Amino acid sequence: MTTIYDLAVVGAGPAGRSLAHRALAARLRVAVVDPAPDRIWSATYGVYTADLPDWFDDSAVAASAPTVTVFTPTERVIPHGYAIVDTAVFQRTLGIDGADVRVCFALAVTASTVTCSDGRQVRATHVVDARGARSVDHQSGPRQTAAGSVVPSDDASMVLMDWRPAGRTPPDTARSFSYRVALGGGRRLVEETCLAGNPPIAVDALAERSRARNGRPLVDDGLDEAVDFPLVARTTPWRRVADEPLRFGAAGGLMNPATGYSVGQSLQATDVVVEAIVAGRDPHAALWPRRARLAYRLRVLGLTVLLSLDSDDVVAFFDAFFRIDPKLQHRYLCGRDDAVGVLRAMAAVFPRLPMRLRRRAVAAAASGQPSAPVTDPTL
Numbered sequence: 001m002t003t004i005y006d007l008a009v010v011g012a013g014p015a016g017r018s019l020a021h022r023a024l025a026a027r028l029r030v031a032v033v034d035p036a037p038d039r040i041w042s043a044t045y046g047v048y049t050a051d052l053p054d055w056f057d058d059s060a061v062a063a064s065a066p067t068v069t070v071f072t073p074t075e076r077v078i079p080h081g082y083a084i085v086d087t088a089v090f091q092r093t094l095g096i097d098g099a100d101v102r103v104c105f106a107l108a109v110t111a112s113t114v115t116c117s118d119g120r121q122v123r124a125t126h127v128v129d130a131r132g133a134r135s136v137d138h139q140s141g142p143r144q145t146a147a148g149s150v151v152p153s154d155d156a157s158m159v160l161m162d163w164r165p166a167g168r169t170p171p172d173t174a175r176s177f178s179y180r181v182a183l184g185g186g187r188r189l190v191e192e193t194c195l196a197g198n199p200p201i202a203v204d205a206l207a208e209r210s211r212a213r214n215g216r217p218l219v220d221d222g223l224d225e226a227v228d229f230p231l232v233a234r235t236t237p238w239r240r241v242a243d244e245p246l247r248f249g250a251a252g253g254l255m256n257p258a259t260g261y262s263v264g265q266s267l268q269a270t271d272v273v274v275e276a277i278v279a280g281r282d283p284h285a286a287l288w289p290r291r292a293r294l295a296y297r298l299r300v301l302g303l304t305v306l307l308s309l310d311s312d313d314v315v316a317f318f319d320a321f322f323r324i325d326p327k328l329q330h331r332y333l334c335g336r337d338d339a340v341g342v343l344r345a346m347a348a349v350f351p352r353l354p355m356r357l358r359r360r361a362v363a364a365a366a367s368g369q370p371s372a373p374v375t376d377p378t379l
């Protein structure tokens with residue numbers, strides 16, 4: 001007789017694995033489909049500590065600091081707790097031992113079935129698609145790119161954004177910033193980042209800038225991290241199409257379109273989905289209440305404004321952002337469904353912008369979406 005699982009999770013990245021882990025803790029019958037469920041994730045994940053849910057196992061933190069530093073170009077130390085996750089430990093703490101793990105690709109995914117590359121099918125009351133940003137990939141929208149190297153260093157600071165120019169960047173060139181964070185164990189990630197570009201700055205060009213900024217020896221051994229992913233989902237994340245699965249994680253609009261962060265949001269949203277399933281409620285509706293949809297739309301608007309700015313104006317924009325109350329900054333950066341917080345942060349930034357930037361922001365906001373993915377009129 002075919003088992004019908006309570007939940008089938010497709011994709012065992014941070015989002016899918018957390019969801020399966022928490023569903024098992026809630027005694028649901030769970031199946032997981034992933035071609036390499038035990039592969040250690042290669043990305044370096046950073047999270048705001050306030051985003052970590054109660055159930056997060058602190059042993060998975062490789063390094064943390066109670067503050068972050070930004071240069072816009074003025075130096076500011078801001079009280080946002082920030083942690084870098086030890087991916088191997090993180091993965092281990094998200095145990096999925098009680099799940100039926102299918103080591104294969106999902107070829108077709110519907111609301112109740114997963115057709116696997118081994119020819120078998122998984123059936124479940126709820127199917128969740130957590131196949132990551134690549135599964136929603138599209139070449140036309142805004143993307144985040146970065147080029148990073150791991151270097152020996154005991155510096156424990158977390159520099160989230162250093163907008164001071166990298167070497168001799170010619171004027172009017174798209175700007176990138178340096179992200180430099182402690183990894184623990186006397187190591188540090190030094191990453192030149194294009195937060196959002198349409199098109200973005202190429203990874204090779206960012207590596208060259210990193211060399212110019214930090215000195216050649218730092219990256220002579222090649223890149224440890226090459227980042228390139230889309231910032232907005234191809235379709236409206238909350239749109240329900242008949243017989244489609246619930247999308248989750250970077251595949252499901254849980255990435256902040258204005259920053260590219262998704263791990264914290266996914267961890268926070270995990271129990272929302274599990275609790276809805278356990279209570280017999282619709283997990284889709286639980287994940288996307290009106291305030292979450294509005295928060296997402298507002299952040300896409302923030303991205304639209306950002307993409308409209310000239311290179312120097314981008315730095316002025318972040319300077320204004322980091323001058324507002326840190327609590328409001330946090331509400332803009334995190335808080336998946338905190339539409340009020342996002343709005344209040346935007347309203348606080350606006351009067352701090354130089355006048356020409358205010359005009360730009362209004363014009364960009366009026367012009368529409370950066371890649372027009374959010375088209376659902378039902379908001």
Ligand SMILES: Cc1cc2nc3c(=O)[nH]c(=O)nc-3n(C[C@H](O)[C@H](O)[C@H](O)COP(=O)(O)OP(=O)(O)OC[C@H]3O[C@@H](n4cnc5c(N)ncnc54)[C@H](O)[C@@H]3O)c2cc1C
Nearest residue numbers: 011012013014015043045046106131132249250261262263
């Ligand atoms: C290098 C890098 C660094 C990043 N750093 C950060 C950061 O510091 N903080 C942050 O919040 N975000 C960061 N991000 C963005 C984002 O959080 C990550 O992309 C994160 O991995 C998304 O998690 P996810 O579980 O949604 O998807 P993924 O991690 O992409 O996992 C998707 C899973 O689906 C599986 N899969 C794919 N196709 C199939 C298929 N057909 N069938 C079955 N399984 C399939 C894959 O094997 C994989 O296990 C980073 C991204 C990159 C690329």
